[in-house]
Amino acid sequence: MRQSALFTKTRKEAPNNEVAKNASLLIRGGFIAKELSGVYSFLPLGLRVLNKINNLIRREMESLGALEVAMSVLQNEEPWRLSGRHELAVWFKTKLREGGELGLGWTHEEAITTIMKDHLQSYRDLPRVIYQIQTKFRNEERAKSGLLRGREFLMKDMYSFHPDEKSLDEFYDKVKNAYLNIFNAVGLGKSTYLTVASGGAFSEWSHEFQTLSETGEDTVYLEEGNQLAINEEVYSEEVASKFGLDPKRLTTKKAIEVGNIFKLGSRFSEPLGLKYLDENSKSQPVIMGSYGLGPSRLMGVIAETLSDNKGLVWPAIVAPFKVHLILITKDANSETAKKANDFYNDLLKWGIEVLYDDRAVSPGEKLADADLLGLPYRLVISDRALATGGVEWKERHASESKMLSFDEALKKINE
RNA sequence: CGGAGCGUAGUAUAGCGGUAGUAUGCAUGCUUUGGGAGCAUGUGGCCCGAGUUCGAUUCUCGGCGCUCCGACCA
Numbered sequence: 001m002r003q004s005a006l007f008t009k010t011r012k013e014a015p016n017n018e019v020a021k022n023a024s025l026l027i028r029g030g031f032i033a034k035e036l037s038g039v040y041s042f043l044p045l046g047l048r049v050l051n052k053i054n055n056l057i058r059r060e061m062e063s064l065g066a067l068e069v070a071m072s073v074l075q076n077e078e079p080w081r082l083s084g085r086h087e088l089a090v091w092f093k094t095k096l097r098e099g100g101e102l103g104l105g106w107t108h109e110e111a112i113t114t115i116m117k118d119h120l121q122s123y124r125d126l127p128r129v130i131y132q133i134q135t136k137f138r139n140e141e142r143a144k145s146g147l148l149r150g151r152e153f154l155m156k157d158m159y160s161f162h163p164d165e166k167s168l169d170e171f172y173d174k175v176k177n178a179y180l181n182i183f184n185a186v187g188l189g190k191s192t193y194l195t196v197a198s199g200g201a202f203s204e205w206s207h208e209f210q211t212l213s214e215t216g217e218d219t220v221y222l223e224e225g226n227q228l229a230i231n232e233e234v235y236s237e238e239v240a241s242k243f244g245l246d247p248k249r250l251t252t253k254k255a256i257e258v259g260n261i262f263k264l265g266s267r268f269s270e271p272l273g274l275k276y277l278d279e280n281s282k283s284q285p286v287i288m289g290s291y292g293l294g295p296s297r298l299m300g301v302i303a304e305t306l307s308d309n310k311g312l313v314w315p316a317i318v319a320p321f322k323v324h325l326i327l328i329t330k331d332a333n334s335e336t337a338k339k340a341n342d343f344y345n346d347l348l349k350w351g352i353e354v355l356y357d358d359r360a361v362s363p364g365e366k367l368a369d370a371d372l373l374g375l376p377y378r379l380v381i382s383d384r385a386l387a388t389g390g391v392e393w394k395e396r397h398a399s400e401s402k403m404l405s406f407d408e409a410l411k412k413i414n415e
Numbered sequence: 416c417g418g419a420g421c422g423u424a425g426u427a428u429a430g431c432g433g434u435a436g437u438a439u440g441c442a443u444g445c446u447u448u449g450g451g452a453g454c455a456u457g458u459g460g461c462c463c464g465a466g467u468u469c470g471a472u473u474c475u476c477g478g479c480g481c482u483c484c485g486a487c488c489a
Binding site for chain 2: 009010011012013014015016017018019020034036037085088089090106107109138140141142144149198199200202206217260262264290292328329330331361362363364365366367368369371380382383384385392
């Protein structure tokens with residue numbers, strides 16, 4: 001994409017209505033726009049990042065055998081009455097003209113359980129795994145920290161249906177690994193801990209995925225070198241020992257929750273009547289699990305924790321473009337400009353995602369923007385670079401650049 | 416929901432009981448091209464409502480909105 005065609009503009013100054021680093025940088029770079037507190041629009045660059053994250057998540061979920069659906073955002077209140085959750089304050093509710101109440105989906109256990117009543121009758125129909133990636137609405141008492149805690153946000157929610165606890169347990173462990181694959185892929189593997197947390201009303205324990213960050217709302221107990229942690233909410237020396245950790249060696253750190261998985265058991269299948277017949281023609285409640293992961297929050301965590309003082313630093317796998325090609329020349333018809341145009345077309349031919357800064361602005365502005373936008377590879381084509389027979393190559397996280405021939409650059413991009 | 420702070424050009428900010436300044440952006444012209452370039456000329460603003468006052472962007476009250484701390488958080 002030619003940068004001259006990109007309508008979003010970058011800004012030098014941090015917005016005065018954001019303190020959070022993630023929101024500040026993403027707004028400065030034109031990735032997102034603020035609509036309300038905790039409510040953001042995604043602009044072209046931001047949407048590209050979000051879609052990359054979504055597709056990464058999709059690949060992992062599909063590998064678990066999950067099938068994607070799109071459930072409705074408007075929800076019937078009736079199943080929520082059956083599950084006893086219709087009074088919860090996080091629910092944005094509204095009324096039909098006729099007077100009936102309905103709500104905006106903030107989670108979908110009730111909805112998917114109701115749907116599955118039409119599709120699960122026999123043990124032969126189990127297990128099943130269903131997920132969606134969808135905008136969720138939660139009437140938070142306090143939105144905060146940019147994309148980290150919003151009232152409207154993107155969520156991948158997955159639900160699994162099993163004949164018994166054993167089947168659920170096996171699947172649950174697979175999901176743990178799939179989640180860890182995702183956090184590893186986006187460069188948060190080392191700072192993300194599988195964390196024992198409260199199972200709430202459903203079971204004794206659940207697991208969270210906590211990424212270390214001073215902006216985090218949670219506190220976890222952990223030991224360096226061990227990727228299992230305990231959330232402060234459930235921590236005691238006894239609990240630590242139970243999970244194989246030595247209380248004496250644990251320290252506390254602030255962390256932000258990037259995922260949460262639950263064993264629901266029959267918490268929803270019983271009240272909503274989701275049952276199946278086993279091999280002995282005996283009616284049994286379906287055993288369920290639910291698995292959340294927020295792509296927009298993950299984008300915020302990446303922006304928050306992997307950036308530096310010049311701007312964003314996207315991991316290649318989620319970067320909106322892989323290459324930032326920058327032309328520096330005084331004359332749009334110069335030999336240098338022709339070379340840059342040709343190279344841009346070569347990159348497109350190779351199927352490389354490239355943002356080409358062909359704008360008629362000063363070199364300083366282009367370079368500062370490149371740092372702010374944070375694409376992994378920066379390639380500068382200028383009179384100076386051409387004089388040495390090639391392009392200047394710099395990786396966003398590196399401090400030094402080096403000169404490469406056009407062929408060498410192409411090769412390196414494809415590595 | 417309790418507490419604190421804030422709301423002035425597109426953005427970031429200064430200031431005042433007598434209708435507002437700076438930087439940046441944007442527009443035009445000339446110059447300029449490796450770290451947000453220079454000069455000149457323009458463009459553009461006091462969140463909403465009520466009250467006090469001769470006069471309110473400024474003071475008071477209410478509303479709306481934003482940020483932070485706490486509470487809350489499937």
